[in-house]
Amino acid sequence: MATTTSRTYVRASIPGDAPAIRSLFKSSRQVYLTMGEEDLVAAVNKGQVLLHLQRTKAAPIALAAMAMLPEERPATLHESSPNRVFLRGVAIRRKGSPTTSIRQMLGTLVRMPRQQTEILIAYSSDAWSTRAYNTVGMMLAEKVRYYELDNLPRRRWADPPPSSERIVIEKATPADLRTLSMLDAVTFDPLWHIAARDLNDLMVRGPMLVAATGPFIVGYVSVLPEQSIATIARLAVHPQWQSQGIGRRLLIAGLRAAQPYRCGRALLNTQATNVRSQQLYRSMKFRLTGSHFSVFTQELPITVTGTPR
Incomplete structure (x- = not known):
């Protein structure tokens, strides 16, 4: 045509x-x-x-x-x-x-x-x-705005206080991919959905951790260590489990998982309208880089x- x-x-x-x-x-x-x-x-x-x-x-x-x-x-x-x-x-x-x-x-x-x-x-x-x-x-x-955390190898974080439910942070497995894709779908706007095949690619490229309570996965974090930068590629918590400190626990676990790779800094992005996420990142000493995209x-x-x- x-x-x-x-x-x-x-x-x-x-x-x-x-x-x-x-x-x-x-x-x-x-x-x-x-x-x-x-x-x-x-x-x-x-x-x-x-x-x-x-x-x-x-x-x-x-x-x-x-x-x-x-x-x-x-x-x-x-x-x-x-x-x-x-x-x-x-x-x-x-x-x-x-x-x-x-x-x-x-x-x-x-x-x-x-x-x-x-x-x-x-x-x-x-x-x-x-x-x-x-x-x-x-x-x-x-x-979308970018945030960074410098001096990653030297950073130390106190463990957050335990939530009312017993949450375990553990390594994701290929068997979790379908569950993670469904969790992703209920957590993010359709504009940001990713499929199980894309999650599998993230799992191959770097650490991926899940937050679980009993048999249920309620959140996950994906980290991509590449040369001097560890990118937090994905951080999701099921809407019914938000505001319980799970996102903070996952982010800390992801940053700790990135430290052995000796990346100098961590990088992530979030929507300008996502006030809750920005508050979390600032509380953990992330700062705006000045980079952004629409x-x-x-x-x-x-x-x-x-x-x-």
């Missing part, structure tokens, strides 16, 4: 576009890309990249590209929630207009054939993309009805 103006048009990628798209992402000044080259080429081959092209007497010139990654729907996502499509790459040719190109490509995307409602999710930490997403009418869903969404409506033959 292609949409056209007098001099420019937008179309989905075809396999032969791979060299031009790779070149555009490498040479453009305004670039956002969170996928490797192999994944980018795969997206091109599947038609998951939109191109904004300018007609010339010779070959068309690529003004911009937008790479998307449709998610395999998590089993825990509520049936009323739309399928999620993540914007993984945007490149704007030098001297090009991000707003003009993104408006053209987004307009094409909204009109493309689909039999189920989808939601496009885009992250932005750059002024040019934030301005463009705002201008074209995407919804600002969240603002989350934008765009509904992609059903455009095709009926049942295929």
